[in-house]
Ligand code: HEM
């Protein structure tokens with residue numbers, strides 16, 4: 605063959621090499637790398653429409669994201685070392701054995717989302733463990749600024765109830781929380797990254813009178829405001845009934861600060877990682893994605909699962925610049941990382957306002 609004709613067919617070989625192997629076509633012409641992932645497009649359509657109110661970053665999304673943690677964190681290396689059942693991790697046990705697990709005090713309120721999700725998992729014949737992690741990944745993709753999370757499918761539908769006392773509570777000390785997370789194989793930095801989830805979060809059960817009060821001023825955006833606002837001096841008691849167990853003073857009317865978030869933001873072990881996210885959306889999203897990939901398969905074997913990540917929608921970017929809420933100045937920041945300067949942030953214009961609750965749907 606002449607050199608000239610070789611050169612002529614070279615682009616053809618390159619094009620073939622660049623095409624992923626075994627692309628499968630699923631419903632509505634959508635494609636995925638693995639035919640076994642097709643079912644997840646049908647689950648996607650169903651939950652976006654009928655669980656997440658047409659693709660919002662609202663209450664069900666927040667609760668679904670929380671559920672990924674409360675299922676997965678039922679995992680203990682220590683119990684295993686003691687020869688006991690250490691929990692199955694991200695195994696769906698919280699849905700299989702919801703009568704047992706949602707009665708754990710730290711799982712207060714998760715029964716609502718477990719009951720809302722279960723019929724979808726049964727209808728589509730996917731395992732409860734897979735469904736919980738899928739719903740979290742799809743849900744957070746509705747929040748502008750979120751990373752596109754990894755989603756691996758194939759968790760068994762057979763498991764045992766989690767042992768009690770493995771889910772951290774907001775009134776726990778930093779040392780207790782870090783020890784619990786370490787027992788579940790997470791470093792302090794990984795916990796700080798996972799807490800980006802509290803950027804799209806509100807509470808209903810810490811202080812029930814102020815139902816829906818968010819942890820930052822932008823609960824519909826996966827942004828860095830949570831890391832900024834938890835470092836502001838707390839001078840507000842948001843509820844009419846005073847501070848509750850696990851709650852500390854917040855910087856804004858309508859916003860609730862968990863004791864654990866306030867303490868982790870200020871603790872020497874976690875303060876610098878916390879500060880590193882304050883004005884770095886891409887660092888926050890990247891570290892959150894990595895930690896979520898690990899959390900989603902706690903207790904599972906990665907090699908036994910199928911990668912269906914290409915079913916997860918690509919989230920919209922977050923257009924908001926990190927800022928101080930209106931009425932705040934840099935003097936209100938309780939700088940806790942001693943070895944790095946705090947980035948300069950400007951305040952939103954106008955007088956100090958209050959934060960609206962996340963509406964129930
Ligand atoms: C130190 C560990 C943690 C503690 C003490 C903690 C505690 C809490 C508490 C008390 C609430 C309010 C629940 C309610 O009253 O309705 C909450 C909400 C939430 N948590 Fe955490 N959390 C922790 C870690 C995590 C992690 C790792 C995730 C990651 C997925 C997560 C995701 C969420 C979300 C998304 C919500 C909002 C739920 C909603 O708006 O309905 N949390 N958390």
Ligand SMILES: *[C@@H]1O[C@H](CO)[C@@H](O)[C@H](O)[C@H]1NC(C)=O
Pocket residue numbers: 700726729730731732761
């Ligand atoms: C998973 O187990 C539940 C019972 O806990 C059952 O209702 C559901 O149909 C099972 N799903 C699959 C895919 O086997």
